[in-house]
Amino acid sequence: MSITLPLFGWELWTWVENVAVLFGLVSVYLSAKERIASWPTAMVNVGLYFFLFWHSKLYADAVLQIVYLVLSVYGWYKWLYGGAERSTLQVTHAKRVHWMVSVPLAAAFAISLGYFMSTHTDSPVPYLDASLTSVSLVAQWMMTRKLLENWLVWIGVNLVYVPTFISRGLPATAVQYAVFLVLAWMGYIGWKKSLAASSATTTATATATATATATATATATATATATATATGTA
Numbered sequence: 001m002s003i004t005l006p007l008f009g010w011e012l013w014t015w016v017e018n019v020a021v022l023f024g025l026v027s028v029y030l031s032a033k034e035r036i037a038s039w040p041t042a043m044v045n046v047g048l049y050f051f052l053f054w055h056s057k058l059y060a061d062a063v064l065q066i067v068y069l070v071l072s073v074y075g076w077y078k079w080l081y082g083g084a085e086r087s088t089l090q091v092t093h094a095k096r097v098h099w100m101v102s103v104p105l106a107a108a109f110a111i112s113l114g115y116f117m118s119t120h121t122d123s124p125v126p127y128l129d130a131s132l133t134s135v136s137l138v139a140q141w142m143m144t145r146k147l148l149e150n151w152l153v154w155i156g157v158n159l160v161y162v163p164t165f166i167s168r169g170l171p172a173t174a175v176q177y178a179v180f181l182v183l184a185w186m187g188y189i190g191w192k193k194s195l196a197a198s199s200a201t202t203t204a205t206a207t208a209t210a211t212a213t214a215t216a217t218a219t220a221t222a223t224a225t226a227t228a229t230a231t232g233t234a
Helices: 012-032 038-055 059-081 096-120 126-144 150-167 171-233
Strands: none
Touching: 012 038, 012 171, 038 059, 059 096, 059 126, 096 126, 126 150, 150 171
16 A cells, blocks of 8 residues: 655655665665674664565565674674674685585575575566575675675676666665665775785784794894803803
């Protein structure tokens, strides 16, 4: 049933979509900047989109928002305490094991969910919806661990999401995901620089530590030699 609000004569779902879009854009922008505030804003975004997607019969995407909510809580914690000795988490590259595990699992989940939706729901695009859901989960999990390649996965997902949302009558959301493409690229470039800076700092620290250790060892050796010489002379 269509519900119209007094201001501008917009329907309730138009308001929900516009507010969700706003929080979504802010959240992704903050993520690209590695700001912890990206997670609470993401929680507002996914809460609104759960109701919006269910209303639009994008059931897999609706359920995905619940998972996103859980991942947002997890990501919030990991970014704060997931580093060495419970320090702030730093950007790293995805390892081969991440792809070896996530790709087969994503494919299996997409096929299973697509079959379920095609036989138990009235979704017009069950397998596409399921595939986007599955890959999005992988990308979001990678983001919670600050894996650089999460942005590349998001770029691929968003390229497909834009026309999908247009076809489902969600123009504001389609525009949002088009902007997400730009933000994802910004995030990739920004996180790549952050990774390079972190690696340089780690290398410099390791070099300084090694130099200090070598100097201390040399000093101790020289002292021991001088002491032994003095003792022998005496």
